[in-house]
Amino acid sequence: MNWQKSLIDYKLFLKLERGLSENSVINYGLDIAKLINWIEENSIKESPISIHKERLQEFIYANVKTLNAASQARLISGLKGYFDYLVFEDYRKDNPTDLIESPKVGRKLPDTLSEKEIDQIIESIDLSSPQGERNRAIIETLYGCGLRVSELLNLKLSDLFFDEGYILVTGKGDKQRFVPIAPITQKFITIYIEQVRTHEEPKPEFTNTLFLNRRGAQLTRAMIFTIVRNHTQKAGIKKKISPHTFRHSFATHLLQNGADLRAIQQMLGHESITTTEVYMHVDRTHLAEVMNTFHPRK
Template identity: 85%
Template sequence: MNWQNSLIDYKLFLKIERGLSENTVVNYGLDISKLIKWIDEHSVEASPISITKEQLQDFIYTYAKELTASSQARLISGLKGYFEYLVFEDYRKDNPTDLIEAPKVGRKLPDTLSEDEVNRIIDAVDLSRPQGERNRAILETLYGCGLRVSEVLNLKLSDLFFDEGYILVTGKGDKQRFVPIAPITQKYIEIYRDQIRIHEAPKPEFKNILFLNRRGAQLTRAMIFTLVKQHTQKAGIKKKISPHTFRHSFATHLLQNGADLRAIQQMLGHESITTTEVYMHVDRSHLADVLNTFHPRK
């Protein structure tokens, strides 16, 4: 077994067997590609089956010593997954990364916006410009539904179930979930869809995509990041904001206003409640109110 063939097989395994998204598969593949490059550059005699823990430690030390603790942990995690696959497929009897410890990384709390800051960013949209209604609808959808960038980009006209008050969202690993949509978010999507998009000429392959660029094609991630950055600056907000900040703010504001953590988990599409629990650390001010409201000895 050589490195390149095993990498191809591993990526197919991640995509087909584990159902991971294309971006995730690419990122896992990059970790192994770094190892392969290091092996070539240092003329290391090792195959995927024969490489040892000591050789992997040499790679991590020489390649990752300039990386941050979180980047080192991410790299080691990627290597562990690859060798777990080789063990699972009976190519190896052991995982050489089992005894390699990743650096301890504290959980980074997500940046959030206040409700006023969200309103200021959305109000900064220039509705006199041709793409104004679209941009407002995108920002409203990011915040109002707590979607990832990829989920907004891939939202389809056929995913809008407004009569029922839901949209169908395709998340990581092509997993689908129904997300409730607030009346104000629905209103701005309808304005864009019924008054602006109806007059555009989408390319055949994008006829069902909701948000289009001026050429009738699907928007890119870079365009959404630029849109958020421009309107944040226009609103006079100095925080470092990305599209994902709207998703964090969506979850935080729901929690602050008394929403159930399980419900937030379902709306965000988190597989594990542990992922959602990070929002418990963002603002604990409501916990005393919960105790005083629901405990029998209040």
């Protein structure tokens, strides 16, 4: 087995067996491509089957000088995943990265907005233009349903099940889930559809796409970032805000108001509950309230 062939097979495995998105597959592949380039530059003869821990430590040491702790940890994690794949496919009997330690990286807590700040952003939107109605619906949907940007962009008219109170969301790896949608969010989407979108002429390939730009095409990620940044600045909020901040705020506010962590996990589309548990650390007062309310020896 040579390095280039193994990388192609690994990326195919990530896509077909793991169901990862194209972006995730590319990012995992970059870590292995970096190792392959280093091996070729140094005329190393070892293959994916024969390479050993000490050689990989040389590679990691050659890179740590230019990487921060988080990037080092990600690189080592990428290598571990690759060699786990080789073991899984019976190409190797062991994973040479098992005894290589990653640097300790503290978990960064997500930035959030308060309910008042979200109201300020919504109120800052000029509704006298068609784009204003669209932008209000976009921000209400990001916050009201806790969506990723890619999920928002891919929302279709046929994904709206307002009578049942749900929308169908396509998440990472094309995995679909139903997410509850509040009446107020339904209201603003309906206003956008009936008063703005119905008067637009979508391009043929975007006739079912919910949110459109002025040319009748799907919005881009960059445009969503611009919309969020402009309205945040207009509202006078100094925090560093991205579209993902509304997703974090959605989860945090649900937790603060007593929602079950498993329910939040399902709504966010997290594969592991561990990913959702980061929100337990955002507001420690909530933990104290849970203890005082539910512990038998309170």
